[in-house]
Amino acid sequence: MPQPFFVGLFSQFVHDELGQQKICYMDPIASPPTRNDVIQETMVRSMKVDLETNQDYAIVSYDLAVALKAYSIQSLEAPLFDCLLIMLGNFHLELSFYGAMGTYINESGAEYLLTESGILAEGSLNGFIRGKYYNRCTRFHDILAITMERKLYNSFLSGLPQEKQEAICHKRLQRDGEFLETSQVFKENMEQYENFFTGVMQGVLGPTAQY
Structure with missing residues (x-):
């Protein structure tokens, strides 16, 4: 975060076209944030801010436990909170x-x-x-x-024929200026590894669901 001295110095060289911002804070609610009535009250306050600022939508962020209840309240009280965008942090x-x-x-x-x-x-x-x-x-x-x-990858490499293993190791150690991405040997190796990886994942997770 910039230090106050830096902000003061920097303001001498930059002209900000935007007006001075006003940061407002809501009055805290001295109750557990997971209570249904508290959550609904925060939603009502957010809608009031939406009206005061002439915005089409109000955005509010909750953690997962609170957001689940907020989504339920929004659905049960529709269309009261339809303009409220509930987001997860x-x-x-x-x-x-x-x-x-x-x-x-x-x-x-x-x-x-x-x-x-x-x-x-x-x-x-x-x-x-x-x-x-x-x-x-x-x-x-x-x-x-x-x-x-x-x-x-080492497991995949150990299953290749000896000559292919030597070719890959030789290509890694080369210093002739050729990038690995442009090497045909490396491309073939990566394609074979992708097939190997897909086979292993299907064996671990099972076949992909069909839609």
């Missing part, structure tokens, strides 16, 4: 995604790779699996995904 969406990923890898052995290697502390394992630790999930899911991808 990106932060909560990411945590929900990490929780789903944690459920998928739980008791698969992958989580113990992280603890045994010292990347993830054992005391943080349950929070990581449930998607409660944003910073840990952001870093460690990337590490786990890259590690599993490398192991899968």
